[in-house]
Amino acid sequence: MTTAAFIIKNALRNKRRALLSVSSVAVSLFLLVTLQVALRELTLPPPSAGAELRVAVRNKISLTNLLPARQRGVIEKIPGVEAVSPFTWFGGRYQNEEGMSFAQFAMDADKLQSVFGEAKMNMEGYEKFKASKDACVLGKITADKYHLNVGDQITLDSTVYPGSLSFHIAGIYSGTPDDRNMLFRQDYLDESIGQPGYVGMWWLKVKSADDMTPVIKAINAAFENTSAEVRAESERNFQLGFISMLGNVKTLIASISTVVVFTLVLVSASTMSMAVRERFRELAILKALGFRRRELFAFILAESFGLAAAGAILGIGGAYILYTYGDIGKMTQGIFVSFEVTPRIIGIAALVATLLGIISAVAPSVSVARMSVVNGLKSLD
Amino acid sequence: MATAFRIVIEVGILTLLAWLVYVAITSPIAKSYNLRNVFVRWRSTLATIMGIGLVVAVFVLVQSLAAGLEKSAGNTGDARNIMIVRKGSTAESTSMVSLAQFQIMRYWEQIARDESGAPLISADLICLISQPRSDGHGEANVSVRGLKSVGIVLRPQVKLVAGRWFTPGKREVAVSQKLARRFANFHIGDTFRTAGNTLTVVGEFDGGNSAFDSEVWMDVDEARSLFDRESYSSLLVRMASPEAGKQIISRIEGDKRLPLLAGSEIKYYTDQTMTALPIKILGNFLATAMSIGAIFAAMNTMYASVGARTREVGTLRVLGYRRRTILAAFIVEGAFLAAIGGVLGCLLALPMHGVSTGTMSFNTFSETVFEFRITPLLAAKGMIFAVVVGVIGSLLPAIRASRLPVITALKSV
Numbered sequence: 071m072t073t074a075a076f077i078i079k080n081a082l083r084n085k086r087r088a089l090l091s092v093s094s095v096a097v098s099l100f101l102l103v104t105l106q107v108a109l110r111e112l113t114l115p116p117p118s119a120g121a122e123l124r125v126a127v128r129n130k131i132s133l134t135n136l137l138p139a140r141q142r143g144v145i146e147k148i149p150g151v152e153a154v155s156p157f158t159w160f161g162g163r164y165q166n167e168e169g170m171s172f173a174q175f176a177m178d179a180d181k182l183q184s185v186f187g188e189a190k191m192n193m194e195g196y197e198k199f200k201a202s203k204d205a206c207v208l209g210k211i212t213a214d215k216y217h218l219n220v221g222d223q224i225t226l227d228s229t230v231y232p233g234s235l236s237f238h239i240a241g242i243y244s245g246t247p248d249d250r251n252m253l254f255r256q257d258y259l260d261e262s263i264g265q266p267g268y269v270g271m272w273w274l275k276v277k278s279a280d281d282m283t284p285v286i287k288a289i290n291a292a293f294e295n296t297s298a299e300v301r302a303e304s305e306r307n308f309q310l311g312f313i314s315m316l317g318n319v320k321t322l323i324a325s326i327s328t329v330v331v332f333t334l335v336l337v338s339a340s341t342m343s344m345a346v347r348e349r350f351r352e353l354a355i356l357k358a359l360g361f362r363r364r365e366l367f368a369f370i371l372a373e374s375f376g377l378a379a380a381g382a383i384l385g386i387g388g389a390y391i392l393y394t395y396g397d398i399g400k401m402t403q404g405i406f407v408s409f410e411v412t413p414r415i416i417g418i419a420a421l422v423a424t425l426l427g428i429i430s431a432v433a434p435s436v437s438v439a440r441m442s443v444v445n446g447l448k449s450l451d
Numbered sequence: 452m453a454t455a456f457r458i459v460i461e462v463g464i465l466t467l468l469a470w471l472v473y474v475a476i477t478s479p480i481a482k483s484y485n486l487r488n489v490f491v492r493w494r495s496t497l498a499t500i501m502g503i504g505l506v507v508a509v510f511v512l513v514q515s516l517a518a519g520l521e522k523s524a525g526n527t528g529d530a531r532n533i534m535i536v537r538k539g540s541t542a543e544s545t546s547m548v549s550l551a552q553f554q555i556m557r558y559w560e561q562i563a564r565d566e567s568g569a570p571l572i573s574a575d576l577i578c579l580i581s582q583p584r585s586d587g588h589g590e591a592n593v594s595v596r597g598l599k600s601v602g603i604v605l606r607p608q609v610k611l612v613a614g615r616w617f618t619p620g621k622r623e624v625a626v627s628q629k630l631a632r633r634f635a636n637f638h639i640g641d642t643f644r645t646a647g648n649t650l651t652v653v654g655e656f657d658g659g660n661s662a663f664d665s666e667v668w669m670d671v672d673e674a675r676s677l678f679d680r681e682s683y684s685s686l687l688v689r690m691a692s693p694e695a696g697k698q699i700i701s702r703i704e705g706d707k708r709l710p711l712l713a714g715s716e717i718k719y720y721t722d723q724t725m726t727a728l729p730i731k732i733l734g735n736f737l738a739t740a741m742s743i744g745a746i747f748a749a750m751n752t753m754y755a756s757v758g759a760r761t762r763e764v765g766t767l768r769v770l771g772y773r774r775r776t777i778l779a780a781f782i783v784e785g786a787f788l789a790a791i792g793g794v795l796g797c798l799l800a801l802p803m804h805g806v807s808t809g810t811m812s813f814n815t816f817s818e819t820v821f822e823f824r825i826t827p828l829l830a831a832k833g834m835i836f837a838v839v840v841g842v843i844g845s846l847l848p849a850i851r852a853s854r855l856p857v858i859t860a861l862k863s864v
Contacts, residue, residue, distance in 0.1 A: 086754065087751060087754065087755075090747045090750055090751050090754075091747075091751070093743075093747050094743075094744045094747035094748060094751075097740055097741075097743045097744040097747070098741075098744050100740065101737070101740045101741065101744075104736075104740075108733075130581075130645075130646075131578070131579075131580050131581065131645055131646045131678065132578075132579040132580050132581040132592050133579075133581070133592065133816075134544060134578075134579045134592070134816060135578070135579070135678065161541075161545065227539065228539070229539065229540060229541040229542070229545055230540075230545045232537065232538075232539060232547075232710070233539075295647065297647075297679060299646075299647060301581075310589065311589055311590060313589075314584070314588055314589025314590065314591060315589075315590075315591045315592060315811040315818070316810055316811055317591065317633075317808070317809045317810040317811060317818065318808045318809060318810060319810055322516070322808075323733075326509055326513075326737065329505055329508070329509055330509075330741065332505065333501075333502050333505045333506065333741070333744070333745075334744070336498050336501055336502050336505075337498060337499070337502040337744065337745075337747075337748040339498070340495045340498030340499065340502075340748075340751075340752075341495075341748070341751050343495070344495050344751065344752075344755050348755075348758075
């Protein structure tokens with residue numbers, strides 16, 4: 071019998087225990103990968119194409135304070151700015167649903183293509199959106215969810231403005247990281263609500279990446295010491311700022327991950343030592359036959375490593391397959407969208423599995439090394 | 452379908468538990484035999500107990516977080532108060548009450564008076580400001596409540612704990628103590644800039660675990676000029692009597708000039724209770740996944756325990772103990788093991804009780820402070836969870852023990 075065959079035979083001798091060990095490692099690593107992916111998605115949202123050229127401008131007091139529409143002329147004249155659109159939160163509720171299921175923003179129909187170019191829609195949609203005042207465009211995810219099609223009418227009750235508004239769907243777009251939003255026309259909002267002259271935010275596109283910093287500086291400076299000071303920042307920074315509002319969620323998930331890893335090491339290490347302790351007598355015989363400590367250590371290490379590796383393949387691989395090919399949006403009711411298992415996360419989980427294999431082997435190896443052959447032969451356990 | 456499935460499982464588990472308790476009580480095997488056996492193989496047992504303990508701790512903590520978040524607004528308000536907001540608004544920050552509307556209602560005789568005869572009615576303005584966090588990681592929205600000085604009288608659950616209340620016109624604010632800890636410039640004596648002005652913190656208050664714990668307070672008319680608002684957000688009135696309260700509500704409903712919604716303050720905040728759904732989903736997912744791991748661990752320990760006591764089991768059978776008694780004995784052993792883990796888990800989670808934390812509420816769109824709340828009910832749930840894990844984990848090993856052939860069992864070494 072070769073050494074490898076000996077180790078494999080030993081590992082699988084108690085098939086039930088091998089299976090239980092491998093499964094508990096697999097479940098824990100699956101959990102670890104899931105938490106890491108969730109943490110990554112919460113703290114680093116997927117960037118959208120064109121984000122590096124986009125700037126978000128909000129009221130310096132906070133996002134919820136409006137901006138005067140007259141600022142637009144000033145921003146448009148800043149060199150390096152390609153297109154500017156208002157972007158106003160409507161806070162509409164669809165069909166008396168308890169919560170808001172998708173966001174709606176009022177913007178400038180002519181600027182949709184230039185500012186949010188990554189949203190793909192047929193030309194007809196753009197034409198209709200520009201042509202009629204009550205037109206709106208809808209993200210594909212939302213359209214599919216409510217079985218809405220081009221030409222349908224939808225009515226939304228605003229939680230921000232008094233009253234409700236009806237829209238005709240001009241087009242359905244896709245291609246952004248999160249195709250859920252509804253976009254409609256700012257002029258329609260102004261007309262219906264009777265509060266023209268204010269917008270929620272400005273979103274703009276700069277001509278090149280080099281224009282980014284100067285444009286941001288120029289916008290911030292332009293409105294300093296006016297009645298509506300602004301904060302201009304890149305789309306990425308704006309997103310990260312939004313995430314920092316989530317507060318301690320990050321700490322929470324990170325600490326749960328730590329507890330999961332700790333539990334995993336504890337349970338698996340104990341199982342491994344159990345497997346070895348059961349074979350104390352055999353190991354004593356091997357020792358009596360002249361096997362050295364390091365050879366025995368190698369046997370144990372190889373076995374625990376093999377079990378950890380099998381668990382890792384099952385757990386990490388399972389998570390990878392589930393999150394890559396499964397519909398994560400549906401599973402989490404739309405809280406998570408992309409849920410990408412990155413190589414880095416796979417690396418972290420694999421590292422944990424490796425450490426686990428080593429740590430589990432240490433305790434039993436030490437006791438095997440310490441035992442005297444006579445005591446080992448006597449042991450009944 | 453899913454619910455039916457759940458009910459079947461729950462009934463199954465309950466029946467099993469009831470039967471176990473029955474057998475354990477009537478069992479002729481001394482309970483101490485099983486209980487002492489738990490500690491014989493202490494190393495692997497300890498690992499299993501700790502494993503289950505950690506799982507229970509995570510379960511209890513995540514659930515307590517959800518409970519705290521859902522309760523954060525529920526504890527707010529005074530039964531004698533009526534809150535008035537714009538119809539259709541879901542949060543105070545998007546509500547609007549004009550000055551004219553306030554004037555219409557101000558001297559209604561149904562509103563209670565203070566000693567000097569002034570009506571107990573406060574007009575509030577809620578505005579969100581973005582401020583840097585104390586840990587240096589970015590900014591978050593904070594709710595600023597502008598209120599008339601009578602507004603403080605109307606909210607007896609809010610107590611000043613340090614400094615003094617703000618003086619109107621001097622650009623002063625009072626901050627919730629719990630909020631002060633979470634933001635960089637919110638301690639007494641600190642100043643912060645917003646809307647082109649510098650505000651000074653002169654007092655800290657304790658909101659008594661209500662929604663006011665997430666607020667900064669200042670004078671309402673000063674806030675209106677600061678944030679350039681024409682109208683108020685909401686009104687809060689003290690009713691002269693419960694009967695007068697009903698009259699206020701019906702008067703507002705009947706008045707075309709007042710497109711407002713009036714109702715009990717307590718009810719308003721209870722309805723604001725935000726959904727802790729994402730946290731609950733996380734908690735359930737974690738509990739499920741981790742309990743599977745814990746069940747495997749318990750199974751391993753119990754299998755080893757059964758394996759090591761094969762001869763003892765054979766002896767018991769020879770002495771006349773029945774299969775089902777042995778089955779129950781091992782399950783009770785597993786449940787006991789898990790229960791120790793459960794106690795450990797609850798103890799591990801307990802220090803977090805009352806620790807305040809915060810996140811953005813999607814209702815108010817601002818930082819909401821809330822506490823981990825480990826209620827007795829939650830601890831009980833954690834214990835049940837642990838025992839269920841123990842019972843499921845020891846089921847197969849116990850079946851194995853009860854089916855050992857007597858002769859072989861006796862022969863085994």
